[in-house]
Amino acid sequence: MSVMSTTLDADLCAAAQAHPNIALIKYWGKRDVPLNLPVVGSLSITLDTLWTRTTVRFAAELPADRLRLNGREDAKQLRKVSACLDLLRARAGTGLRAEVTSYNNFPTGAGLASSASGFAALVLAADAALGLGLPPATLSEFARRGSGSASRSIFGGYVEWALGDRVDGEDSVARPIVDAAAWPLRVAVAITSTAEKAIGSTEGMNRTADTSPYQRAWIDTQEADLAEARAAIAARDFERLAAISEFSCLKMHALAMAARPGLLYWNAATMAAMHEVRRLRATGVPVFFTVDAGPQVKAICLPSAATQVAAALREIPGVLNVLETGLGGPATRIAVADAVAA
Incomplete structure (x- = not known):
């Protein structure tokens, strides 16, 4: 793989x-679509072995x-990438156009949060290329403008994205709450479609x-769910986290199904994968599921159960692959040569 130009200016490429x-x-749900401001706060875990690697090169010869x-x-x-880059160009005071090359090592646009990792990598690479050195909260804000959940992928481990109340959205940013190493859960991702x-x-x-008709109830009950999840994580209470996570997942999908x-x-x-996770848990296996806006099932478990959970998911008809991962760290700058060789 190679970037589109072989003449990379080190000062404007990262x-x-x-x-x-x-x-x-x-x-x-969004309360402001252009700013990607949410109607509720959220809490996530960052994955490890799944990644997006992005190179951004600003150059005078690029017309667009x-x-x-x-x-x-x-x-x-x-269009979304350019709009996100405009935020950084405005901060840097430049009109230079950019060449962006990005790779995912997992299915794109299939319910695996590729936009989250994509815009987090884009913002960090552009920040480095332009020499801005923006603080993490600002990087989270700019990543959110590209994709809401990208605000969380700036950070690693357990991350909470604040609802915020400012009209301009400057306080609707993510923050890390617990490092990945402090409670190293495992995740088996059952891929049921790559489309x-x-x-x-x-x-x-x-x-x-x-x-x-459930939109109001969704908004009104979210803060209680967040408080429950925070308490479960602080106490390292797996059963408590399992209960509130599955509740939030099924509530979100019920909300969407009622549209x-x-x-x-x-x-x-x-x-079938969700039922299998519940069957395993009923037999004493520490595991729970969550599903985003897509068909992939993420089974979160204690490390001792990871092999058993992944093996069980692989046996389900229609499961194309199972990706195994731990919890990952924050978005990081890498060498351009490493991104090109992805």
Whole structure:
């Protein structure tokens, strides 16, 4: 793999790696679509072995921004990428266009938070290329403008994205609450489809907000869910975290299913995997599930159960693959050569 130009100006080129995150207390709904301001706070874990690696090069000879995602030009995502880069260009006082090359080592646009890791890596790489040195909270804010959940992928471990109350959104940023090493859970991701989901998250959130009769209840009960999850994490209480995480997951999907027309992100293998996780837990295996806006099932477990959980998920008809990972660290700058060789 190679970038589109072989003449890289070290002062205006940088690369970064970021990891996707999965929300245990779900984010669903925007109170301001252009700013990606949420209607509820959320809490997530950052994954380890799944990553996005992104190179950003600003150059005077570029007439417009370019984006190559997984080796292909991506006009669909370019508008959002350019809008996000505009935030950093404005801060740097430059009009230079950028060449962006990005790779994911996991399915893109399929309910595995590729936009979260993608925009976190983009913001960090652009910040480094422009020499801005922005603080983590600002990086989180700018990443949120590209994709809401990207605000959380700036950080590692257990992360909470604050609802905030400012109209400009400057206080709606994420913050780390517990390091990955402090409670090193494991995650088995059951891939039940590699196709891009038919209804994207933003469209799904807007439809839900406009038509679901459960929207008000979703908003009114979220703070109690967050408080419960914080307490479970602080106490390292796995059973308590399992209960509130599955509750939040099923509540989010019930909210979306009640939209008109209803949003059905699951397939048969998704359902089978969720039932298998509950069967395992009933036999004493420490594991619970969560599912984002897509068909993939994330089974979170204690390290002692990781091999058993992954093996059980692999036996389910319709499960194409199982990705095993631990909890990961924050978005980091990497050498351009490492990103190119991804």
